[in-house]
Amino acid sequence: MRIVVVSAGLSSPSSTRLLADRLTTATLEHVDAETEVIELRELATEIAQHFVTGFPPARLAAALDAVAAADGLIAVTPVFAGSYSGLFKSFFDLIDKDSLTGKPVLLGATGGTARHSLVTEHALRPLFTYLRALVLPTAVYAASEDWGEEGLAQRIARAGAELARFTTPAAVPGRGPAPDVDTAAAIAPRSLTGAITSVDPADGFVTVPFEQRLAALRVP
Numbered sequence: 001m002r003i004v005v006v007s008a009g010l011s012s013p014s015s016t017r018l019l020a021d022r023l024t025t026a027t028l029e030h031v032d033a034e035t036e037v038i039e040l041r042e043l044a045t046e047i048a049q050h051f052v053t054g055f056p057p058a059r060l061a062a063a064l065d066a067v068a069a070a071d072g073l074i075a076v077t078p079v080f081a082g083s084y085s086g087l088f089k090s091f092f093d094l095i096d097k098d099s100l101t102g103k104p105v106l107l108g109a110t111g112g113t114a115r116h117s118l119v120t121e122h123a124l125r126p127l128f129t130y131l132r133a134l135v136l137p138t139a140v141y142a143a144s145e146d147w148g149e150e151g152l153a154q155r156i157a158r159a160g161a162e163l164a165r166f167t168t169p170a171a172v173p174g175r176g177p178a179p180d181v182d183t184a185a186a187i188a189p190r191s192l193t194g195a196i197t198s199v200d201p202a203d204g205f206v207t208v209p210f211e212q213r214l215a216a217l218r219v220p
Contacts, residue, residue: 001031001032001033001034001071001072001167001168002033002034002035002036002069002070002071002072003024003027003033003034003035003036003070003071003072003073003074003163003167004035004036004037004038004066004067004070004072004073004074005020005021005023005024005035005036005037005038005073005074005075005076006020006038006040006067006073006074006075006076006088006091007020007037007038007039007040007076008040008041008076008077008078008084008085008087008088008091009039009041009076009078009110010041010078010085010087012041014078014110015078015110015142015144015147016076016077016078016108016110017037017039017076019076019108019110019140019142019156020037020074020076020108022156023074023076023106023108023140023156023159023160023163024037024074024160025160026156026157026159026160026161027072027074027106027160027161027163027164028160028164029157029160029161029164030160030161030164030165031164031167031168033071033072033167036066036070038063038066038067040087040088040091041087042059043059043060043063043091044087046059046060047060047087047090047091047094048090050094051090051094056094060094063091064094064095064096064099067095067099067100068095068096068099068100070103071103071104071167072103072104072105072106072163072166072167073100073103073104073105073106073133074105074106074108074163075088075092075105075106075107075108075124075128076107076108076109076110077108077109077110077124078109078110078111079109079110079111079112079116079119082116082119082123083119083123084109084119084123084124084127089127092127092131095131097131098132099131100128100131100132100133101131101132101133102132102133102134103133103134104133104134104136104163104166104167105128105133105134105135105136106136106138106139106140106159106160106162106163107120107124107125107128107135107136107139107140108120108139108140108141108142108159109124109139109140109141109142110141110142110143111141111142111143111144112143112144113143113144114143114145114146116141116143117141117143118141119141120139120140120141121139124139125139134166136159136162136163136166137162138155138158138159138162139159140152140155140156140159
């Protein structure tokens, strides 16, 4: 299994890369996977050349191929003018239109103020939905004041567990091991369609009827 991390930070060190690294660490706590980090600032010239010539230089071609072949993707951008950076958008403009279809994608963004916290929803999520990626429920935004706060750490842990779940093949009864119950319990128990689920170690994820859930909440 291979997870590719795309970081669009422009400085070194950068808070964008720091968030990308923490999301990666949180994911690897639940799944055994190889990781590859793509620093877009190192490919800025190649990305511009591709737009002009129509052909990707070798390093950029390798990065695009890595994203296409990944089992899961972590994509993190700084916020510029209320949206993702131009470098971030330019890179994903070069991705083949079918490369991300069905691929689990964990979104992250960094900015100087909490006022940009919805950038993951109004900018990043629509972009990757258009590319037909499987965008995970939890996206992580980190403002300057969030670093060191418990809330950010909790969001990172939840997002990493979600990516681990959706990059792990679902178990088929009689054909393979059941999903990691600890991983499933670490996130909201919902299926890809949003249905509430419960975890059976023998059979994997089983949909629980809504009426049964309501009945369990009734006062005796």
